[in-house]
Amino acid sequence: MNLLSDPVGVSHYLVVGALLFTTGVVCMVVKRNALGVLMGIELVLNGANVNFVAFGSPVLRGEQASLLGLDGQAMALFVILLAAAEAAVALAITLNFYNNHATVDVDRADDLKG
Amino acid sequence: MELVETDLGATLSTLLGLAWLIPLGSFVAILFFGPKMGPHGRNSAWVATGAIGTSFVLSLFAFGNWMVTHPPVSGHHGDDHGVSEEAGHDDHAAWDVQDRAGKTPASFVNFAEEHGEAASDGHADEHGDDHAEAHAADGHAEHHDDHGHGEHAAEKIAYSGDWYRLYSSPSLVLSIGWYIDSLTVFLFVMVTFIATCIHVYASGYMHDELHDITDHEVTLASGEHLHRPGRFPRFFQALSLFCFSMLGIVIAGNLAMVFMFWELVGICSWFLIGFYFERKSASTAANKAFIVNRVGDFGMLIGLMALWGALGTLHFGDSVSVDADGHQVVQPGLFSLVRPAENGHALQVPDGMVVAAAANRVGDIASVVSPEEARAVVEEQVSGWRARGYGNWLLVIAGLGIFCGCMGKSAQVPLHVWLPDAMEGPTPVSALVHSATMVAAGVYLTGRFYPVLSPDVLVVIAYIGAITLFIAATIALVCTDIKRVLAYSTVSQLGYMMLALGLGGWVAGLFHLVTHAFFKSLLFMCSGSVIHACHTNDMRRMGGLLKKMPYTGWTMLVGCLAIIGAGIPFSLGGLHIGLSGYYSKDAILAQALVYSRVNESHALLWYAAAGGAAMTAFYMFRLWFMTFLGEPRDEHVAEHVHESPAVMTAPLVVLAVMAVIAGWSIGPLGVAALLEQARPLGTAAGMTGGGLLTAAVTVPAEAASHAPEVHVYATWVAFATASSGVLLAAVFYVWRLINPGLIATTLRPVYTFLENKWYFDEIYEWIFVKPAHGVAMLASANDRGIIDSILHLVAWASRQLAAVDAWVDRVVVDGVVNTLASVTWSSGLRLRDLQTGRLRQYVMFIVVGTVAIFLLASMMLSTTVASP
């Protein structure tokens, strides 16, 4: 199968989702800035969202019914909402961390080290 | 009439019940709050005195109620001492009163006929050939007939009932109840009165206890004297409890309750004798009193069992209850069972005892016929069995058993040994507990239980009483400790009371109980005052105290005169004048004289009583002369002597007045007449019986002793013996015509024998204490040698086993657990390295983990796929 020649299908979206997801994870791993980690998380969620939308899309599978139908899109909506909530809380935590440690370097947040 | 009487019963039971319970309240209050009552608990004396004073007032109310409702008819005692010439006339008056009360003469005539026959028969059998002796009794019987049976007409008035039933079953009812007759009411007044006096006296006497005390009679191991805090509240606490217990005995409506309070009195006595418990002598005396009393109580328990087992009730009086159908059911009490009304209140062995004794025959009957028929047959047979003597022994055992308890409490030989030692307690205790009230409990119970006592038992009682009075009097002759003289005199007087009861002198015995309570508490409190002043009990170091202690000296003289029965032995214008002891002791002597005339083989009792009177006079005046007259023998003691404070002398004066007038009767009012009201039914006429323990005896009617011929003789004998005793004492100790020391030397063996109290303590030591010690040593050796060694072996084996077990524990069990713990610990240590606390690394782990799971899963799947 050839991604480039084939008409756009679910697999294409899944590839994009995988790329976004992986980028997010790598972002989380390499960024020492807490906000960078946060952005990584956003990317991960976004990648997941792409998958949801792809599975729920009425377009991508043509005559076949979509895998999830409207559920996929609803799920994507909820994920967006949860991402917003998560961003708010994470930002608050980051600010707290910053207030307490005077830094946003997550490597310094090792108080729970074993 | 019925209604009024019921009301009076309720009123009396309420008043006396309150009077009985208030000291308990005082006890509880002092028990819990005593030390907080004023400095050093000073106010506890007021609480206790107030309580007993309130009881006294309530008792007086009850007494007044009684006197208004049942005014005493002038009995025989009243006339004999007051207006002896008009005895016959007064009897008419008495009978008139009863007539007005609405009794039916016809029924009494019946009684009279039966009873007259019985009495005549008895005399015909026993003393048919002795007209002179029999005359008194016969005359008494005739007298009954002439006067419409006055004795029986004076029907005993008694109220009984239950406050609370502790336990109830068909075979036994245990209850807190009352039995109130004039004896109860009067004893309440007497006990509370004397107790009030003694409480007041004690609040002065015990003031040493208000602060710390150095007890010079206790030497510690360090060689110092004991120093201890005062125990003022504790003393009054025990006194209150004692008053409660004593009043409980008096008001008790059944023998079980009597027994309960009997024991309470015993424990109070133990507390009070052992008040100075640091002194070895005091604690030993307390234990001795307690243990000796237990010996008596053992007998009492046997008596209780005999009564309960055979009769199924311990109530004195009949108890009325309402059954399911609404009918009144009268459950006969002990008195009705033993002296049933159908039998003219004459003593007969109750059915229950006959049946119990004839158990074999009952069994034979029951094995043949059905239970209902058997019951009927048994009922038919009972009177036949009774005639053949079944159950006589049971009645004797019951009587002797109860009397055994009385012996312990009233210090009769051979259980008298505790009373002199009990003088170790503080003197107010001696006065209250060991002269006036507690020891009186035994006499009281004998009097209360009198209807149930058979002639055999009465003979035993009389002999015990006579022996006691004689032995105690002889010991008192040589005592030098002032309190011990009084203690032995108490024992002796208690012997008199028992003697009187045993001889059939019911009123005489209890009369003496009352008068004795007054003058003996007076004497004890005087001696307490002397001891308080001299700080010694030894009469040989006293002398010439009269000038320095006038109140004490003169009131004590009054007490001495009262106890020897001083009085004018002839009638002055129809009046016999004398101190209280005069009346009561004369009554006893007269009864003894009558008895010895009726039963010649028992004449010894009369001689013992008369001789005892002489000795009483001698030792009492020996005491008084040695203490108050002559020159001081010990300058050191005499220097510090002073009269006691008013709080102590005031009760002395009050009691002295009572000791003078307690025996007087004004018209029909007098103690004797009052007691006559309480005379148990059917005991007025005397009885004949016995044959089990002694040859048959005739217990003469008490009225016989009031015959002028007997009474005048007895009075003169009493006067002669008493005055000879006083004269002899004066010869020895005032005029010093004879040196008492010389007599002692001359009669050395006798003197030593008496000084050692007839060696009772030594005999008991050898007979009871030493063997008990021997048995105890054997038991102890057995314990130590055999049982202990077995135990040690077992213990040793256990230790060895335990050692093995410990090794297993330490090595195996602990090893496993420790290994587990250390493994957990070290793996934890290693794993903690993973917890770097670095967020990014964790993310990495997640990713690696996810990938790894994926790879693993795909490998597994591929193998799963490949395997088929």
Next chain:
Amino acid sequence: MMQALVATHTLLAAGSPGINWHGFFFLLFALLACGLALAVVLADNVVRMAFYLVLSLGATAGLFFLAGAEFVGAMQLMIYVGGTLVLLIFGVMLTAQEPFVAIRTSTRDKVLAGVVGGALLAVLLQAALTGPAWSGHTAVDASAGVSQPTATPLGMALVGVRVDGDVASGQPSPVDGQVRSGYLLPFEIVSVHLLVVLVGAAYLARTKRRKSSASVRDEALTGVVR
């Protein structure tokens, strides 16, 4: 921009043979999204990272439009790009002091991350490309590409009424009788959740009045005395 995209889509649906506009736009947005995401990873400056992220998310919204999920795409733009990222940028600005703007990561970490990320990507791609349900030819016929807009059914579903077709059959469901639940309850839960989270976040991020240690000690002492 949204209207332009919708217009494009309509245009695509109308179908103009020659250029596969659908494929073209997909490729464009996909490259943008992935490239900008990569830029987020590679950028050192946090402000730039935020900017790249905004663009990446916007491009993803475009992908959603292409997939026929207009409503989700719109929400992506409004909530994500408009809300969340504003929040993020606020955070960046609040903490963007000189030392923290660019915190360098050690090369070793980067290499390690690359290796691990590559492994993960390999796994994911393998899954994306070999999944039986969606692999193979699932071409979108350009002419048949006209689909009903999904905004209305989705909105109806969120208030509890389903008007879309059955998932399995793809047929529009008969409205009569058959009850199919909407998303009203999850919707409510999520909304309350959002509210709670916002309150919590406000609480966490509030300015704390720092107590001096002395006053703390005093309070403890008085507490003991009381």
